[in-house]
Amino acid sequence: MLARLVVTFMSSAYSADRKDATILLSHELGIPYHRLFLDIDIIDVSDGSLKRLHNQMERLASGEPLSKIIQKKEFYGIEFCTNGYTLDPRPETELIVDLVKAHYRDFSKHLAILDLGSGTGCIGLSLLTMYKNSVCSFVDIEGQALDVAITNATQLGLRARCRFILSDWFANVAETFDIIVCNPPYVSTTFALDRSAQFDPQTALFAGVEGMDAYLAILPQIGEFLNHNGKAFIEIGFDQSEKFMNIDHGLETIGIERDLNGIQRVVILGKLK
Ligand SMILES: C[S@@+](CC[C@H](N)C(=O)[O-])C[C@H]1O[C@@H](n2cnc3c(N)ncnc32)[C@H](O)[C@@H]1O
Structure with missing residues (x-):
């Protein structure tokens, strides 16, 4: 036909x-x-x-999203491969990339970046396409998500500047970084997901009853993995900024930035001087 x-x-x-x-x-x-x-x-x-x-x-x-069927999703103008173990990159997460660009205007600089909970690798890889002298480590607890990030890095010609670490957050991370980007799971287990999100893996979405478990695990350790003057850019859920700020992280809060819908979406933390 x-x-x-x-x-x-x-x-x-x-x-x-x-x-x-x-x-x-x-x-x-x-x-x-x-x-x-x-x-x-x-x-x-x-x-x-x-x-x-x-x-x-x-x-x-x-009701299955088209992106899940074709296993491809665009993020920051780049097409990323996905699989059943990765979250489909969301447009609101692009704010992290925008904020890193706003804070690090010298694109020729050598920066050591950590993409914590990397999924498809969309955040770190988008950054590497612009910061041509920088390197990025990608951490995920899900080996099959890391495999997709490796495929994406290879297809984008960025593999040589990437490291992939199978790890429960910082457990297997040995270096320190100038920039940490992180979009962890932050949905409450009591939250009723809309139909399209039901096709994303649970490990990528849920973080306990309050949705705060990943922050509670990550935040107390972040300072240890940041270089002097280093910054962390962390995505939060629409109602989580107050609870987030109550976690003892021992870092300076540089800002809480809103997404295009006016929702507080990314917290920027820095090493205390
Ligand atoms: C919300 S998804 C974000 C994926 C990607 N960074 C993005 O923005 O599209 C969270 C990611 O964290 C990973 N993850 C969940 N628990 C983890 C843990 N304990 N240690 C490391 N990664 C974890 C999941 O497998 C998932 O890939």
Whole structure:
């Protein structure tokens, strides 16, 4: 069947957006979206591809995010591979990258960065694309998430400036850093997730009844792993700034920055002088 007919049929049969159907088809055929779009009237789709596409459209119709089906998600203008062990990068986390850029304006500097709870590696790798002389260590407790971060680092040509450490937070970390970026799990186990987040791994989301367990584990240790003048940029949940500030971390609070929705989203901590 011709690709145009497939897209029309699939989108109407599953009440889906034509664009989503086209993205799924481009993924199935291994043809870039813009090429498929241009050649939509000449590309033929096999029965096998049609069958797999039906299955993917069913998953989409059941509320599974498109990004989970194609295992790709954009972050800071870069396409990252994902898998069943990684959180899909969220747009609000891009604020961490913006804040590091605002605090470290010399992009030629050699900075030692730690991406703690790295998942796909989206934060640290985005930074390495701009800080060309810097290095980054990626820490995650989930080996299969680290594998995806390694794939992403390799595809972006950044592998040589990366280290990957399988670790329960700082347990296997031996160095100190100029910058620590961290988007840890911070959802309360009592919180009812929306449908799309139900496809993310629980280790990446939940942090005890209060959602504070990861902060309680990380914050008392952060100072030990920061170099002199080092800074940590840590993402928090929409109602967590007060509870966060009550944790004894022995660091200077440089700022609490809001995301585009006006929600306090990233706390910046620095070594006490
Ligand atoms: C909210 S996700 C963030 C992923 C990625 N940094 C991002 O912003 O998209 C939290 C990450 O922390 C990892 N994690 C959870 N508990 C951990 C622990 N005890 N030690 C290290 N990493 C952990 C999870 O596997 C997950 O990849």
